[in-house]
Amino acid sequence: MAASTDAPHVALDYSKDRQHELEENIKGVEQDVQRAFQSITSRGSRTPPRLVAVSKLKPASDIQALYDLGYRHFGENYIQELVDKAQALPKDICWHFIGNLQSNKAKTVVSGVGEALWVIETLASEKTAGLLEKAVAARLGDNADPNAKLPLQKKLKVYIQVNTSQEDVKSGVDPLPAGSAASPDASNQELIKLATFILSSCPHLHLLGLMTIGSFSASHDPSKPNPDFELLSTTRNELFTYLISHVSPELGESIKDSLPHAAEEWELSMGMSADFEIAIKQGSAGVRVGTRIFGERPKKVKAGDNAAATK
Ligand SMILES: *Cc1c(COP(=O)(O)O)cnc(C)c1O
Secondary structure, three states: OOOOOOOOOOOOOOOHHHHHHHHHHHHHHHHHHHHHHHOOOOOOOOOOOEEEEEOOOOOHHHHHHHHOOOOOEEEEOOHHHHHHHHHHOOOOOEEEEOOOOOHHHHHHHHHHHHHHEEEEEEEOOHHHHHHHHHHHHHHHOOOOOOOOOOOHHHOEEEEEEEOOOOOOOOOOEOOOOOOHHHOOOHHHOHHHHHHHHHHHHOOOEEEEEEEOOOOOOOOOOOOOOOHHHHHHHHHHHHHHHHHHHOOOOOOOOHHHHHOOOOHHHOEEEOOOOOOHHHHHHOOOOEEEEOHHHHOOOOOOOOOOOOHHHHO
16 A cells, blocks of 8 residues: 555654765765866856766665755656655655656556656656656546646656667667758657657656766776767757757647757756766766765666666
């Protein structure tokens, strides 16, 4: 049985030593985030990147310790772990789901995490988008009017995951290299189809931008621009160029209201412990950092897991 949201909040004990350690770690990451952002000469009025603390496979007490210091954005990879943590921890945490989302788990994540679900970062199929749309509408109790104009804060934010490195072990839709928007088969691209579907048929979802993990390749020097991050940025621009030039009549007028004024308004979520500084320099609006804050993770061993994914 799901815990009642009215249940008194369970205190999650942590030691002062552990809190101090986590604080030092996250402050160090914040400094590096700041420094990378300040080094961008063309940053203009851009807001500094959001730091998401990736707490997967770490105890809820670690999250509570950081919460008590004022941190709110946390990222989780496994649905059941996220639902359990969300039910035990304060309701004003902003949860980021960053793991593989199978369509049959769309309803569970929406109803289990509730309004504290801040964003799904890994949307990669129309089927899952449609099920998320239905689940959010049902939670709000307004499936009656699918065209209702919802205030932005009631919508569920999503990033579309792009598999920039084209590795089989990673999920995500194919990227759009430079020139894709003008190509005759652009309308068959998964990303264009999925974005069009979200913008035109999912009034309860808000497309926040694109997300990538990037290559695991250890041979890449993390101080040099990362080709995966470059490709995510290009993909965003191609997607925008395509949609803005096909707004009407093909895609319908309604899509126009959902499009940003400029491609840059769509965020890029990219950068992890090993490469968040270069990701910021390449335009990341949100970095997802686990190991550098919480330390090494225990290995997740699960039947059916692809061994190649853990190297
Ligand atoms: C685990 C994970 C992270 C954090 O990785 P670290 O290398 O520990 O910082 C970020 N993004 C995704 C999608 C992850 O699965």
